[in-house]
Amino acid sequence: MRKLIYLGPLVFFMTTAVYFALPIIKGKDPRILPSAMIEKNIPDLDLPPLLETKPGIDNQALIGEIQLVNFFSSWCGPCRTEHDFLMRIGKSNIVPIYGINYKDKQKAAKKWLLDLGDPYERIGRDVDGRTAIDWGVYGVPETYLIDKQGRIQYRHVGPLSESIFKEKISPVIKVLRKQTNG
Amino acid sequence: MIAELGHYALVLALLIALVQTTVPLYGAARNDFSLMGVAQPAATAQFIAIAIAFGALTHAYVTSDFSVINVAENSHSLKPLLYKISGVWGNHEGSMILWVLILALFGFAVAQFGVHLPPTLKARVLSVQASIGVAFLGFILLTSNPFLRLDPAPIDGRDLNPLLQDPGLAFHPPMLYLGYVGFSMAFSFAVAALIEGRVDPAWARWVRPWTLAAWVALTAGITLGSWWAYYELGWGGWWYWDPVENASFMPWLSGTALLHSAIVVEKRDALKSWTILLAILTFALSLMGTFLVRSGVLTSVHAFAVDPERGLYILAILVLFVGGALIMFALRAPSMKLGGLFQPISREGGLIMNNLLLSVATATVFIGTLYPLFLDATTGQKVSVGPPFFNATFVPVMIPLVLLMAIGPMLAWKRGDLSAAMSRLWFAVALSFAIGIFVFWLHSDEPLAPVIGFALAGWLAGGTLKEFADRIGLFRDQLSKSLSKARRLPRSAYGMTMAHLGLSIFICGAVADSAWRTEVVINAKEKDKTSVAGFEAQLENVDRLEGPNYHLERATVIIRKNGEYVTRVFPERRFYPVQQMPTTEAAIHTTLLADIYVSLGEGSKGQGWTLRLWYNPLIPWIWAGCLIMVVGGLISLSDRRLRIGAPFKQAHKKVQENGLLEDA
Amino acid sequence: MAKYQLFMLTLAIIVSLPLNAPAVEPSEILQNPQLEVRARNLSQNIRCLVCQNQSIDDSNASLAKDLRKIVREQLISGASDNDIYDFLIARYGDFVLLRPPVKATTYILWYGPLFIFFAGLLLSVLFLIRRKRIMPEEPLSLEEKEELSILISREKEG
Known part of the structure; x- marks a missing residue:
């Protein structure tokens, strides 16, 4: 029994080593944070439009349909990375995307959409970044999945891509669709 | 060509290390002196080979040989020579070469100076030390080879991160590594002792100087890093409880515990298995620091070139060595003989409390640093553990430790007399009250925390000084007799007194800075004035200039007190075009009692500049306190009995000669 | 990716x-x-x-x-x-x-160090008690005897 005490350091050390190895093996990035807003209603917002042709975004616009809300900015490099993919979703009608233009100059944002294309149903301008803070955004691009009741169901940090969409977002959309249909 | 020579030398070093690991170990088991004798020349050859590799890499840096990838990525032809050299270890690959160089240096030192070590112990120590070398040389050659070529070679390099182009940081990594790697010596001695199944006072006399040397270097390294953060980052702070800082602080804490427990083994032949365990854990914490910095499992502001694959390799080394050592510990330690008997109230008892509290302090930092990792892995939740947590948990552990530090040295070995020790502490009580009341009088309308902090520092200083005075019979004997006693006092006694006084001074600095720092942030145009803590600062003008590899804006700020000129300081804002990175170079006016810290922010002639001024009371005492600890350690290290190579018999005789004096 | x-x-x-x-x-x-x-x-x-x-x-x-x-x-x-x-x-x-x-998921973080302190204290006390039981009062070692004789001789001189 007394000798078991001498095994203590070994057991403790090995446990620690497992905790060191886990995040590396799983490829976890410690910088990615889970959202505190999951299962919560979307915060109040009323954003002015970016383009003359499309209205801005308020709560009403975001309730009633399963949809993506994408925070983007023309000055953000990774946003450019995901833009092609957003264009494909926009064209394919899988799920509508609402854009929130985060702390951007109107001119620059307009030119950006003109150059790269506009995948969004509606675009609202978050000039001072307060709406983003209400959503718990900590760095653009971030993409939120909203259900029909206007609750946040999923949040992705960083640029979207086909593989991430298929792995992470599509399954949630399918479950949500089933729930409302069945 | 020279880079290839370096590469070849590294491979050669690996082969030598392999021989040095296996042959002497086998020889020691067979009691074959010729096989054991291989260790000594092998350790020398390994050190020379690695020194050649290090020299080759340094040569590539100094001559700006951009056909070597490592140089191209981390250096620039315009960089000042000092930073070309320090650039060698300013990156992952080069720093690992420095790491193995120091590892081999320690092995070399044991081989050279360990003439009087028992031959089997020496062979085993060198073998274990070489096996660590094998692991890290393999790591370098497989994943982090700095000698790879780039074809075609670029015209110029990408430069070193400008924050690292700084004299403080040039010497910070070598010092830190001397500390980290120095603890490998304690580890090797511990493992060798476990193989032999024997620990005696002679063993402790051998371990102590190596541990002390590592401790001195680590203290210096951490101090340099903290000092660098203070003047270079431009925030006026000196400790942020960042995971990377904590990674260096944990081995320091457990190394300090080891230093004290080794005394008990040496003097009283007790606490042997605990000391072995501490030696293993201290090196484990050093390795863990290397792992944490490079693996990216924790988020830190100081993240090194993060590479999970390399992280996994270092983790494997950690598991192999520490896991292996702990298995041997579990097998061998239970049968170790118990040493000298002592009462709970005794020097030994005091040192056990010292070890307990330092271990709890280490555990506090350990849990706080790694808890985010643990919680994420078990529940997926994220948590931040920042300075407010550590301030709330670490400080309460330090308070009893400091209280004890004044009492412990006054207790006799074996059976101490607590009431006698207490009655000798009147000076500590008096000094503590005097300082506490003085501080309270200065700042009576503020919280009591600094009063308590200063009273503690006074208590420690009072206890330490009284203990020293009693030892030499000051005020009790005639002065001449006291002086001659002082001359005969072993240097380790001076070392302890200085180290403890250093801590007391450090506490004053840390407490004053956290309680009374004042900060002023203004937007200033030329000739604008502001005041901070009774000083008046005027922005005289801002010049645009050119540095060797950067552009800069340099402000001239005049400091006055009561209208009288005090000094002129020149804070800078630099821009390094190669890395496209701005840095601020704060200007600091240091006096004995405070720093006036001026940092220049963004701005222009029309708009004015952002000017930040801090009045940091007693902050020089932080560095002074650490420096005194380092010097105390060095003095203790020069003690005859500890001096590397001092033969056991002589040391033994010496103990007999003035043993009672020392042990009093 | x-x-x-x-x-x-x-x-x-x-x-x-x-x-x-x-x-x-x-x-x-x-x-x-x-x-x-x-x-x-x-x-x-x-x-x-x-x-x-x-x-x-x-x-x-x-x-x-x-x-x-x-x-x-x-x-x-x-x-x-x-x-x-x-x-x-x-x-x-x-x-x-x-x-x-301070909540359920952070109890280990906040109270872990305290627990370690008391566990360590308990272990040290057990260790001291056990030693006392196992080892009787030890006779003076050779070294100590020498020290004693030196002390006595010094006393005589002084």
């Missing part, structure tokens, strides 16, 4: 070393010095989410700046410190606090 890694890499490069510029700008500072002191204290306990282990008081990231402004606006409108923490926790979770709240 490769693009994603590239993004993380650039992110890593951008945020990996501390930008050595302090944060609070002159324009942010509140008129009311008491509120400003509270604002600074709050800021030091709130994590800058985009940075690594920096408080919003230490960071010049744009999000940190926005959060500093929000803290100050809420202070002016009369919010208590806890109101402000709650506002941020609702959006960013406990992660935003540099001093984690």
Whole structure:
């Protein structure tokens, strides 16, 4: 029994080593944070439009349909990375995307959409970044999945891509669709 | 060509290390002196080979040989020579070469100076030390080879991160590594002792100087890093409880515990298995620091070139060595003989409390640093553990430790007399009250925390000084007799007194800075004035200039007190075009009692500049306190009995000669 | 995937070393010095989410700046410190606090060191008791006998 005490350091050390190895093996990035807003209603917002042709975004616009809300900015490099993919979703009608233009100059944002294309149903301008803070955004691009009741169901940090969409977002959309249909 | 020579030398070093690991170990088991004798020349050859590799890499840096990838990525032809050299270890690959160089240096030192070590112990120590070398040389050659070529070679390099182009940081990594790697010596001695199944006072006399040397270097390294953060980052702070800082602080804490427990083994032949365990854990914490910095499992502001694959390799080394050592510990330690008997109230008892509290302090930092990792892995939740947590948990552990530090040295070995020790502490009580009341009088309308902090520092200083005075019979004997006693006092006694006084001074600095720092942030145009803590600062003008590899804006700020000129300081804002990175170079006016810290922010002639001024009371005492600890350690290290190579018999005789004096 | 890694890499490069510029700008500072002191204290306990282990008081990231402004606006409108923490926790979770709240998931963090202290104390006491039982009062060792004789001879001399 007394000798078991001498095994203590070994057991403790090995446990620690497992905790060191886990995040590396799983490829976890410690910088990615889970959202505190999951299962919560979307915060109040009323954003002015970016383009003359499309209205801005308020709560009403975001309730009633399963949809993506994408925070983007023309000055953000990774946003450019995901833009092609957003264009494909926009064209394919899988799920509508609402854009929130985060702390951007109107001119620059307009030119950006003109150059790269506009995948969004509606675009609202978050000039001072307060709406983003209400959503718990900590760095653009971030993409939120909203259900029909206007609750946040999923949040992705960083640029979207086909593989991430298929792995992470599509399954949630399918479950949500089933729930409302069945 | 020279880079290839370096590469070849590294491979050669690996082969030598392999021989040095296996042959002497086998020889020691067979009691074959010729096989054991291989260790000594092998350790020398390994050190020379690695020194050649290090020299080759340094040569590539100094001559700006951009056909070597490592140089191209981390250096620039315009960089000042000092930073070309320090650039060698300013990156992952080069720093690992420095790491193995120091590892081999320690092995070399044991081989050279360990003439009087028992031959089997020496062979085993060198073998274990070489096996660590094998692991890290393999790591370098497989994943982090700095000698790879780039074809075609670029015209110029990408430069070193400008924050690292700084004299403080040039010497910070070598010092830190001397500390980290120095603890490998304690580890090797511990493992060798476990193989032999024997620990005696002679063993402790051998371990102590190596541990002390590592401790001195680590203290210096951490101090340099903290000092660098203070003047270079431009925030006026000196400790942020960042995971990377904590990674260096944990081995320091457990190394300090080891230093004290080794005394008990040496003097009283007790606490042997605990000391072995501490030696293993201290090196484990050093390795863990290397792992944490490079693996990216924790988020830190100081993240090194993060590479999970390399992280996994270092983790494997950690598991192999520490896991292996702990298995041997579990097998061998239970049968170790118990040493000298002592009462709970005794020097030994005091040192056990010292070890307990330092271990709890280490555990506090350990849990706080790694808890985010643990919680994420078990529940997926994220948590931040920042300075407010550590301030709330670490400080309460330090308070009893400091209280004890004044009492412990006054207790006799074996059976101490607590009431006698207490009655000798009147000076500590008096000094503590005097300082506490003085501080309270200065700042009576503020919280009591600094009063308590200063009273503690006074208590420690009072206890330490009284203990020293009693030892030499000051005020009790005639002065001449006291002086001659002082001359005969072993240097380790001076070392302890200085180290403890250093801590007391450090506490004053840390407490004053956290309680009374004042900060002023203004937007200033030329000739604008502001005041901070009774000083008046005027922005005289801002010049645009050119540095060797950067552009800069340099402000001239005049400091006055009561209208009288005090000094002129020149804070800078630099821009390094190669890395496209701005840095601020704060200007600091240091006096004995405070720093006036001026940092220049963004701005222009029309708009004015952002000017930040801090009045940091007693902050020089932080560095002074650490420096005194380092010097105390060095003095203790020069003690005859500890001096590397001092033969056991002589040391033994010496103990007999003035043993009672020392042990009093 | 490769693009994603590239993004993380650039992110890593951008945020990996501390930008050595302090944060609070002159324009942010509140008129009311008491509120400003509270604002600074709050800021030091709130994590800058985009940075690594920096408080919003230490960071010049744009999000940190926005959060500093929000803290100050809420202070002016009369919010208590806890109101402000709650506002941020609702959006960013406990992660935003540099001093984690004491709750079931953090008991080990907060009470672990205390537990280790008492466990260590218990072990040391058991160790001392056991030693006493196993080892009788030891006779003087050779060395000690020598020391004693030296002491006695010194006494005689002095």
